[in-house]
Amino acid sequence: MAMTQAKRPREDDVLECYLYPRFCYSLTADQVTEGMLKDEIDKFQKDVEPFIKDYLWHRDNLSFKPRTKQALQFDSVIEGSSRATDFELLPHIHVLLRFDEDIGDEWFVVFLIINLTKKYEGLIARMVDSDGEFLLIEAADVLPVWATPETCHERVFIMNGAVHVVQDKQKICINILNSVYQRSHIFKMSDKVQATIQKRISIYPEETERRKHKARAYLPEKAAYMLRREPRLIASAVRTVGHSDPLERKVCRAMRYFPPEQRVMANVKMTKCLYAMAVHCRYTGDPRTGWNLPPSNSPKYNAYLLGIKIACGLEMLVARAHEEERKCRDRQSSGDSSCVNEEAWTAFFRRLDASGYFRELLEGSKEKEELLVKAKSYYERHLAQANKRVETNEGKRLIEIYRDIQSNDMEMEAEEVCTLSPEDSDSWLNVDPAQLEAMLGQQFGISGKESENPLGLQDKVKAFINQKSGIEGVQFLGDKEENDEKVDVEDNGRIDFDPDVFDTALRDILDLVVPGGDGEFDGSSEGSLGGDDEDQGGEMDKYMRLLDSQLQQQLISDSNSREKQQVPNSEEVEANLLGSIQEEAGGSGPLGNILGGPVERLKHLKQNLLDVPLKESKD
Incomplete structure (x- = not known):
């Protein structure tokens, strides 16, 4: 489906947003034009x-891209997908944001998209990252029981600023979106979510100001001017030097573009994430x-x-940009005016041909x-995404700024050094245990009262152990949501599992076959059979009571006979048994294995069987 275009494994630290204005799912795919999407x-x-x-992005800027049916067909070829159908190629507006180390960029975009859905009636958004449905992961503690990764996969949407999860087993994207729009009250998640x-x-948006950090840096004059001209270059410079390897750093030996001889002190604005990366590099x-x-x-x-x-970092960026420029000039001199990678275009053309795009039309x-x-x-218009032209465009911009440096600008930079404002404190880099505890408590919702009362956790553990488990695990009654009452309309004939009934039935079966229990033959067999007043007339119950009565009589008869025969020889029997146990010396032996216990158990056993008092042993 269009909302799951990325059939290939999604890259790490990448956010993808799919925005569906009302006309995208109320019209046919062929009726939605690129102009309509661009207007939105x-x-x-x-x-x-x-x-x-004034927001400083860590890597990618927020950019909205229109995706028509034709564009999606080309994308499916690029991604190697063979499942693209007319229903799956639903036009939409796409956002691809690589946020890398700074997850703040991801949640900032979530804030912006949710605000858009509040403003525009009928706008439905879907957002996923490398973890999948990360919005539900954030609300995992308050989700209903039915909200599992399997049931929520490709079913989470944002409309009117609220999270919706579609439980209907729809397979067509346009039907799913229409269901969300027409029956919003059914699919809207609980207030807790x-x-x-x-x-x-x-x-x-207050966080956008708190994440900024102003540092002081002793920079080459050209570097200071470029950062003043284009403040967003600081992100590329810090990430480049932080992720570089020794081979890439070879260009820094000569410092051809930013020599260290002429340097000035300058204030540099960056995010706290970038400053931490630079400090720890x-x-x-x-x-x-x-x-x-x-x-x-x-x-x-x-x-x-x-x-x-x-x-x-700037040196490596400019050197890389000049190298790309040189390669482009070489391709242009060879006759390729579009500066398109011929090898990549040929591979793309072959995939188009194999997918049937040309419909077996005659050549020419x-x-x-x-x-x-x-x-x-x-292919040329979307080369930025397919062949990483984002870096190339940034390189061109970098070269333009570098070439635009004039001598009067350098003098102006030197004059402003005297008016530098104080740099921000970086004490936030050091976090003591108390601050860490408070941050964890705020993040994971641990209240102060719970942390002060150590018994609270013990009580929870005891409650968890004592709670009966269903087939899908323990579920506390207090944790159930109102949404638990929602039932899939197509789940007719569903089997309900009662763990209490299952437990009782299992115990009844085990009581019939496990011998040796205390009081096994005492009284009626109703307890072991689990019977009640209604079962007294059953044939099995009558048979078991008769068998029980006969066994009782037989035991009494055998006991009386054994008492008459063995009372005179009780001391001899005791001596023989005790002698055998002493010879085994507590180790394994025939008698120890049979009796399985010490002398006290022997006395108790003989006292029950023979009903003859024994003399105390000195051993």
């Missing part, structure tokens, strides 16, 4: 612009380059070291040429 995108961008204007999600995003520059560092106890040491790391025919032009046009 323009509205969305105007709404989110105030929030993202909604409150959990809202609590998670309630920190926005062990790379300190190549010692042959000429970086000079003050002593480690100097107050300027951190600024000098941070400047080296940022400058090296007008219809096939039109399809070929559409395919190449789409």
Whole structure:
């Protein structure tokens, strides 16, 4: 389905959003045009612009992409999917965000998308990441029993700012979306689930200011100017130097683009996540380059070291951009004016041909040429996603800024050094145990009263152990949600499992076959048979009572006979038995294995069988 386009394994730290305006599931797929989707995108961008204007993204910017039926057909070919049908190719607006180490970007986008669904009537959104339905994972503690990973897979939607889970066994995407729109009250999750999600995003938009950090760095003049001109380059520079390997760092030996000879002190704005990455990066520059560092106890040491790391990151970015530019010029000189990777295009063309896109049209025919032009046009426009042109576009922008550096700008940068504002404290990097405990408590909902009362956990464990378990595990009565009463309309003939009845039946069966119990032959056999007044007339019950009576008489007769025969020889029997036990010396032996107990048990056993008092043994 369109909402599950990624048939391939989803990359780690990637958020995908699928936005379905009302016309996407009220019209046919062929009626939805790219222009209609772009009009909606323009509205969305105007709404989110105030929030993202000064926002510093960790890796990708928020970008809305239209996906028509034709575009989805090409995507299915690119992804190698053979299950694309007219019903699965439902047009929508797509968002792909790589947030890498900063999960704050993911939840910020969730906040923006939920706000959009509140504003636009009929807008339905679906959001997934590498963990799957991460919204339900966030609300796992308050989900109803029926909300399992299997039942909720590809069934979680956002509409009017609320989470909905479709339990209907619909298979067609357009039917699912219409069900959510028309029967919202049925599929809407409980208030507890909604409150959990809202609590998670309630920190926005204020959190966008709290996540910022202003640090001081001793940078080459060109690097300082570029960061002032394009503040978002700091994210690419820090991530590049943090993820680089020794082979990539070779370009930092010469520092061709950002030489260390002329440096200035500058304030650099970044996120706390980026600052933590930069601080904990062990790379300190190549010692042959000429970086000079003050002593480690100097107050300027951190600024000098941070400047080296940022400058090296920019150096690798610019060197990479120049290399891509050189390769593009080489392809253009060979006659490829579009600068398209011919090898990648050939592979794409072959997949199109194998999928039947050209409908076995004759080579050189007008219809096939039109399809070929559409395919190449789409390939070129979407090359950014297919062949990582995002980095290439960023590289072009980087080169443009670098070439735009003028001498008067350098002088202006030097004059502003005297007016630097104080840097922010980085004490938040150090977390003591008490702060960690408070953070964990806030994150996982552990209240202060529960942490002060250690018996609370013990009581919960005891309650858990004493609770009877169903076939799917223990379920506390207090944890059941109102949504537990929801039943799938198609689950007719469902088998109900009663654990109490099952337990009673099992005990009745075991009582019939386990011998040796205390009082096994005492009284009536009603207890072991689990019978009641209604079963007294049963044939089995009559037979068992008769058998019980006969056994009682036989035991009494045998006991009287044995008492008459063995009373005179009781001392001799006792001596023989005690002698055997002493010879075995507590180890395994015939008598010990038979009796399975000490002398006291022997006395008790003989006293019951023979009803003859025994003399106390000195041993």
